[in-house]
Amino acid sequence: MTHYVIIGGDAAGMSAAMQIVRRNPEHAEVTTLERGGIYSYAQCGLPYVIEGSVAQTADLVARSRETFREKYGIDARIYHEVQRIDLEKQHVHGIDLERDQAFSIPYDKLLIATGADPIVPPLPGNDVEGVHTLKTIPDLEHLQRELRQHRQVTIVGGGYIGLELAEAFATQQIPVRLVEQNDQLAKMFDDDMAPLLLEEAKAQGIEVVFNKTVTELKAGADGRVNTLYANDEAFPTNLVIFATGIKPNTSFLHDTGIELNEKGAIHVDAQMKTNISNVYAAGDCAMQYHRIKEQHDYLPLGTHANKQGRVAGTNMVGVKKPFQGVVGTSIFRFLRLTAARTGVSEKEAEALGIPAESVFYTGTDIAGYFTDKKPLHIKLVYRTDHHLLLGAQIIGESGVDKRIDVLATALFHSMSMDEFEDLDLSYAPPYNGVWDPMQQAARRVR
Structure with a gap:
């Protein structure tokens, strides 16, 4: 019996887990460790619950934890945060957040599929009430509760998530301001294309502020954010969302010898192997080979996570399958x-x-x-x-x-x-x- 341990219970992790149980059902023992309480949900769909195209957060869940446990025999655990990996003894160590107890699990083969965390700049007031990120279903549910009373929204960041959120709020007739430190929206586009997005934002009543870096958030007497400062200019607001990018959730790997790039993303080969024997990585914590650039890159998208997870699980059971790389394709809707x-x-x-x-x-x-x-x-x-x-x-x-x-x-x-x-x-x-x-x-x- 081979014991597979997978850290992460979303796209990459569970795609790999399903490949393992389908390809090696009689000789595989699969344990998945999820830091949160929800498995296999569509993170990309979160803004569309606010916008109204998705009725409820439950509709974003592809398979429940119970389905993985009861139908597929996967030991799917929740609130299990991995803190350390002993690569020599092949053990995963962490904390059971529900019981506040340490755990240690041995593995024969390990997949790191820990995803990425939102980036919140280290500035004064970033932890006051009314300041949000949007990455998980609990994040969304917290935001929805606040929107019942607080509807003066400022979004920090004009990339994919920032624009999708701006669309969601504008569609619901909620006043919204976008603060972007660069001189254009959607910096992944060239500067002769991005103005089309700005024209649409203005046409739909979205306030856009360019070339401003947020320096401080201040709260009122009630402890809730009421002012955002950007380059010494004050903007009144009672709800702030940081959409300033994500970073690989790999801080627990820094002393392991697993090779990371400058952003903390894990280097992998075409079979999703790391530089350490029996350790694989996939999804938003890992790099992807870019076919046009002819080099590895970091492009965290759900499509890549699912494909890399599928490739990782296939290779973990001994069936060789390479990840063919990406060409950097992405798409989003912004109002019309x-x-x-x-x-x-x-x-x-x-x-x-x-x-x-x-x-x-x-x-x-x-x-x-x-x-x-x-x-x-x-x-x-x-x-x-x-x-x-x-x-x-x-x-x-x-x-x-x-x-x-x-x-x-x-x-x-x-x-x-x-x-x-x-x-x-x-x-x-x-x-x-x-x-x-x-x-x-x-x-x-x-």
């Missing part, structure tokens, strides 16, 4: 717009020393003679030496999702701009023009 990107941006290509140029094209999502057509703003990035497609960004009201996936597929298979132009894509006037606007953009490269 959808924004998506894949590959590398123009500024990323420049930072990597890749000879690159870009082409910009505005087309329509369907045939241009339809009265209800919507504009599609498309940017393609390509190598100047042999016209290899490097990346794409698309912003529009309709048709963004299907096109970014076509571009992601093209990137995965290292297509040139000429090859992309020759793709046989579907056409009928209610769905597209006779030349897809992506290919219209590619045709402008000569």
